[in-house]
Amino acid sequence: AAKDQGGDRFCLFEPQMYQNVVGRVEIENEMREAFNNDELFFALQPQIEISTGKLVGFEALVRWIHPVKGFIPPDKFIPVLENSENMVQLGYWGLKRAFSILNQLEKLGYPNQRIAVNLSAIQLLDPGLVPFLREQIRDSGKDGSQIELEITERTLVADIDHTLDIMKTLRSMGFSFSIDDFGTGYSSLAYLKQMPVDIIKIDRSFIAGMTTNRADMQIVSSTIAMVQQLGMKVVAEGVETTAQMRMLADMNCEIAQGYLISKPLLEQDLYQQIDHKLQNGLWEEARLIREE
Ligand code: C2E
Ligand code: MG
Numbered sequence: 205a206a207k208d209q210g211g212d213r214f215c216l217f218e219p220q221m222y223q224n225v226v227g228r229v230e231i232e233n234e235m236r237e238a239f240n241n242d243e244l245f246f247a248l249q250p251q252i253e254i255s256t257g258k259l260v261g262f263e264a265l266v267r268w269i270h271p272v273k274g275f276i277p278p279d280k281f282i283p284v285l286e287n288s289e290n291m292v293q294l295g296y297w298g299l300k301r302a303f304s305i306l307n308q309l310e311k312l313g314y315p316n317q318r319i320a321v322n323l324s325a326i327q328l329l330d331p332g333l334v335p336f337l338r339e340q341i342r343d344s345g346k347d348g349s350q351i352e353l354e355i356t357e358r359t360l361v362a363d364i365d366h367t368l369d370i371m372k373t374l375r376s377m378g379f380s381f382s383i384d385d386f387g388t389g390y391s392s393l394a395y396l397k398q399m400p401v402d403i404i405k406i407d408r409s410f411i412a413g414m415t416t417n418r419a420d421m422q423i424v425s426s427t428i429a430m431v432q433q434l435g436m437k438v439v440a441e442g443v444e445t446t447a448q449m450r451m452l453a454d455m456n457c458e459i460a461q462g463y464l465i466s467k468p469l470l471e472q473d474l475y476q477q478i479d480h481k482l483q484n485g486l487w488e489e490a491r492l493i494r495e496e
């Protein structure tokens with residue numbers, strides 16, 4: 205903005221900065237309302253096993269439908285709330301919903317489904333988390349084995365000893381862990397070796413490039429090989445084309461998630477569509493490709 209107004213490059217306070225501050229306070233206040241007024245929803249995105257095309261689970265992605273502003277994507281409010289009390293609350297909201305969705309799927313005739321929930325560092329490190337999840341387990345009659353907790357490399361390196369303790373406790377309750385957006389953060393292979401992690405999710409940016417960019421292709425293929433040798437599974441994120449899916453199948457990648465299979469579906473839409481989708485094999489794109 206300073207440049208637009210005639211070249212004073214050294215202006216320290218730009219209107220944009222003011223807007224950012226206002227935007228932040230506004231989002232924090234409105235998020236409080238969002239919890240009270242049920243403006244938050246989960247959208248669920250199917251994940252499939254590439255070799256068989258079978259549904260293996262869903263990732264839960266938060267959606268905020270504001271009464272005036274309409275749909276606000278998570279990239280607009282998660283980074284703003286990161287480290288705030290709202291974020292801790294959002295974590296509990298999400299985990300509670302995940303248990304309730306598992307119950308609902310069971311009622312519809314789909315027991316033993318798996319849901320992956322994104323947890324940021326402040327949510328994982330909150331002292332209330334373990335007792336909260338113990339209570340959810342008691343109330344729902346389920347253990348943690350149907351819930352996967354997605355954390356990022358940034359969470360891993362933040363407070364390693366404490367994080368490790370919490371992860372071990374949650375694993376003993378049945379929960380599993382995945383590393384989200386793998387390859388974009390700062391974790392070293394040394395962390396990976398000592399972390400009780402079950403699944404690595406290769407970031408969408410590498411998948412997007414893998415059929416046209418040799419480096420992306422090599423990164424994806426060597427990550428898959430390394431992760432499997434360490435005894436973990438791989439999920440490819442953001443699979444959009446059959447060419448990507450075919451290449452991932454050739455690389456023996458286990459699981460895929462992305463628009464090619466399905467966009468994230470709002471909870472109610474999932475309940476309405478799940479019979480139709482599963483009975484007609486509509487999430488089984490990968491298997492069809494292998495048979496070509
Ligand atoms: P993420 O966990 O890496 O989630 C994947 C994102 O990629 C989602 O965006 C999803 O809609 C999008 N995506 C999936 N398949 C494709 C594809 O084939 N192509 C493209 N272009 N995009 C695809 P979304 O829902 O906007 O979420 C963005 C990020 O917000 C998430 O990234 C996650 O970091 C964060 N987030 C979402 N929900 C929650 C939540 O409940 N709690 C926390 N802590 N973070 C969340
Ligand atoms: Mg995720």
Ligand code: MG
Nearest residue numbers: 384385405441
């Ligand atoms: Mg991801």
Ligand code: MG
Nearest residue numbers: 385407408441
């Ligand atoms: Mg991502």
